[in-house]
Amino acid sequence: MTGSAPPAAKERQPRRMRRPAGQTREDILNTAEELFRTRGYANAAIVDIAHALGMSPANVFKHFHSKASLVDAIAARHMETKYKGLASLDDNHPACERLLALARHLMASHRRDLEENPYIFEMILLTAKDDLRCGHRYRDIVRAALETIIVDGCRKGEFAPQDSARAAEAAFYALACVLHPIMIANEKPDILATRCEEVVRLINAALQTALDK
Amino acid sequence: MTGSAPPAAKERQPRRMRRPAGQTREDILNTAEELFRTRGYANAAIVDIAHALGMSPANVFKHFHSKASLVDAIAARHMETKYKGLASLDDNHPACERLLALARHLMASHRRDLEENPYIFEMILLTAKDDLRCGHRYRDIVRAALETIIVDGCRKGEFAPQDSARAAEAAFYALACVLHPIMIANEKPDILATRCEEVVRLINAALQTALDK
Numbered sequence A, B: 001m002t003g004s005a006p007p008a009a010k011e012r013q014p015r016r017m018r019r020p021a022g023q024t025r026e027d028i029l030n031t032a033e034e035l036f037r038t039r040g041y042a043n044a045a046i047v048d049i050a051h052a053l054g055m056s057p058a059n060v061f062k063h064f065h066s067k068a069s070l071v072d073a074i075a076a077r078h079m080e081t082k083y084k085g086l087a088s089l090d091d092n093h094p095a096c097e098r099l100l101a102l103a104r105h106l107m108a109s110h111r112r113d114l115e116e117n118p119y120i121f122e123m124i125l126l127t128a129k130d131d132l133r134c135g136h137r138y139r140d141i142v143r144a145a146l147e148t149i150i151v152d153g154c155r156k157g158e159f160a161p162q163d164s165a166r167a168a169e170a171a172f173y174a175l176a177c178v179l180h181p182i183m184i185a186n187e188k189p190d191i192l193a194t195r196c197e198e199v200v201r202l203i204n205a206a207l208q209t210a211l212d213k
Helices: A002-011 A021-039 A046-053 A057-063 A067-082 A095-116 A119-126 A133-155 A164-174 A189-208 B002-011 B021-039 B046-053 B057-063 B067-082 B095-116 B119-126 B133-155 B164-174 B189-208
Strands: none
Touching (some): A021 A057, A021 A119, A046 A057, A095 A119, A095 A133, A095 A189, A164 B189, A189 B164, B021 B046, B021 B057, B021 B067, B021 B119, B046 B067, B067 B133, B095 B119, B095 B133, B133 B164, B164 B189
């Protein structure tokens, strides 16, 4: 047995070699997410995350200065995988239908997240005072998807010609009532479905006229 | 001196007479509001409110079964005095200007409340899971004000003829992004001012066309 040891040892990486910082970061995020899910956001401290990973809290702090920055990174990671290709949803359909499909898709996705992971609601409440980058990233992604659909709608003559970026921004905020987790967490699905339709109808009607003065 | 005592005693109400329940309720609300303001919402319990009033906690519970029901009553009282005559704001102006004035007025009022009484934000976060009647009351008041303006606008030919109640409901939700305390608490005033204008512009544009199918 000892005879075969040297080549195997050669192939193995040295034990003490540092893991790449990116991998450590991912490990921290995975563990933080798992602890938030199982214990609740308020009950999982950075020191618990470090403990679960067999790391020093200082090492976790080196990567994330606060729990809010952990939330930010978790949400960002979640978004990059989840909200890819939003604007291409049904892109052979009329623009007004695509706007409704987009709003419904996002609303359903947020509702599912809140139901499957109740800690998300607690996390959002407890970081409500923080200006997290993930909020801006979310807005950028959704606004871009709205803009793509509006540009298409204007090009095809469904919507009046207008500043599509500006219209997309207004539409994004008008949709907050059916997209923001705080606005949807405690609302009945059928009420939300109607609300979503009505607000999209409002947006679609607005896009029939030129929004720019 | 003793000679004049009997008539005075006759005029005075008997000491042990019960205060009307409505007055006790008001006293509880005043004290609760004061304690929430000075100690913060989370740090003032029903037992503290009872103590400050020299009442038994059971007596307070008889009027309010939970802290959430206190919040509900405080908010309701606040609204009745504050949001009277909303729709009559500038009622000689064009409907589209009145919609903007109404949205600005409400947004400014909510911002002032949050700034002057930071406990309100904490209170809203901590009751976010409760379906409070004050939320419905607020919606009814604002929706009615929006509807009055929309009806006027339709009558004067500024807006396309339509189901004003339905349009008011959609407009109310579209405005959540500049009216809901959670959506405005941490946003810069100039950003909110622009957002408010843009969303009202969207609503006004929508009202140029008939929203009903």
